[in-house]
Amino acid sequence: MKIEQIHHVAYRCKDAKETVEWYRDMLNMDFVLAIAEDHVPSTHEPDPYMHIFMDAGNGNVLAFFELPTKPEMGRDENTPVWVQHIAFKVKDRDELIAFKEHLEAKGVEVLGVTDHSIFHSIYFFDPNGHRVELACPDPKEDEMLKRLDSVKWDMLEEWSKTKKAPKHAEWMHAKELSDV
Incomplete structure (x- = not known):
């Protein structure tokens, strides 16, 4: 058995129409589906809702x-x-900067560009208060991911025992890639 992909991720919104228009206008997402019912299909509880898909x-x-x-x-x-957020991948740093400029021109407050070494991100909030991240890969992403892959289990084991940040990937923030 193997999961194929995420079918959809669902969040609550304050206003379905405003949410559709915001994601369409700010992030160029297409509105693909709406479902509205007076009863919840899984629980049969009476509760009207509008379910939108982007x-x-x-x-x-x-x-x-x-x-x-x-x-x-x-x-x-x-x-x-900062913990709970929706992150979307964009092609490259130029695209990331273009989105940042687009969002700011539309009045959205944007944090970043933040350099996470393996990728670069900007952060902002949708009209529902959900934090959104746009991220693009770093040009050296492949080699850095290989390096991180080699220590992931050791890091997880150390964290599990100590609940302190393991030092296996300190190089990410120090920009020391000479061993890559």
Whole structure:
């Protein structure tokens, strides 16, 4: 048995129409599907909803539910805002910069470009308060990923025992790639 790919990832939204228009206008995603019902198919509970689906490229689908009868959306207060986010890949740094300029021109506050060594990112929030990341690969991504692959299990084991950041990949932030 093997998972083929993510079918869709679903989040809650405040306003389905605003969300569709935002993802269309800000990230050039196509609106591909809407489903609306008065009962939840899996639980049969009476609860009207609008379920929208956006094309995130390469068969990836980002979906949202608007739930007008539920209390106002919140977030997990025990999780820092930077942790929970949606990340999308863009072709290269030029595309990343173009998106940054586009978003800022539309009034979206953008953080970054942040250099993560293996990739570069910008961060911003959608109208629902969801943090969104756009990331592009670093030109040396392949060689860095090989290096990270060779230590992933050791890092995980050390973290599991100590709950302290292992030092196996310190080079990522020090930009020391001479051993690659």
